Amino acid sequence: MTDTAVAPALSVLRGVRRVAVIAIIVSLVVAAALGIFALLSGDFGQLQGQILLTTLTVAAFGTTALCHLAVVRRAVRAVGYVGIAVSVGAAASALVLIWYYIGSQWDDGATFWWKALAVLSIAALSLAQANLLLLLADRPQLAIRIALGITLVAIAVVAVMLAVPTLSDGEIPGYENGETYWRIFGVIAILDVLGTIALPVLGLVLRREGAGHAPHEAVPPAPDMLALDPELAARLDAAAQTAGVPREQFARELLARALDTAP
DSSP states (O other): OHHHHHHHHHHHHHHHHHHHHEEEEEEEEHHHHHHHHHHHHOOHHHHHHHHHHHHHHHHHHHHHHHHEEEEETSTTTHHHHHHHHHHHHHHHHHHHIIITOOOOOOOOHHHHHHHHHHHHHHHHHHHHHHHHGGGTTTTOOHHHHHHHHHHHHHHHHHHHHHHHHHEEEEETTTTTTTHHHHHHHHHHHHHHHHHHHHHHHHHHHEEEEEEEEHOOOOOOOOOOOOOHHHHHHHHHHHHHHHHOOHHHHHHHHHHHHHHHHHH
């Protein structure tokens, strides 16, 4: 893949992120306006409620989508794409419930969509959390890699332990095993929260320590460092400027993409 092919892809990614941010802001503004209207007028019917829930759904989808988009330019981009697909499914389930079943009789179809909304929402939130933490996946420190692995496992277990009772209508864990089940869930959830809070702090501390121990004098180039001719260097600078990222970062991402697609 050439630099001229990567630059448009990065521009598209920035455009998608911008659209997601705009959707979140517009949805929250509409939700706030409806709330103010209901308080001042006292007239808040089913239609207004459906519009309010729809805007909140769009805002929630946009928020999770931003988390998933954070990793689509990295080696773990597949997790981001899965997260986007799951978020779309959760949003679609919510919209079906809002516009088809609110105000109508609750039946087996509504139960199906409710379960789909619950399970897909759990998955979307868990993947959003995991994708934000996966931004640390390329850090070389062993402590970060171990903590990241443990936290990701905890996130997955918490998601599964929440989804299973929903799908089984509470038959799992059942009444007899419920106390033990939720005690185990609590322990794993604590590890989940601990890792989510501690990992970014640990990454920041280790980065600062690494910077503090770095020598102040300029490091000479490595003997095998790739030299660019002036024309190629100019093309690289132009593509990096178009993508809006530093030249070194753009070159690393370009090389990584080329190696990923190499036979």
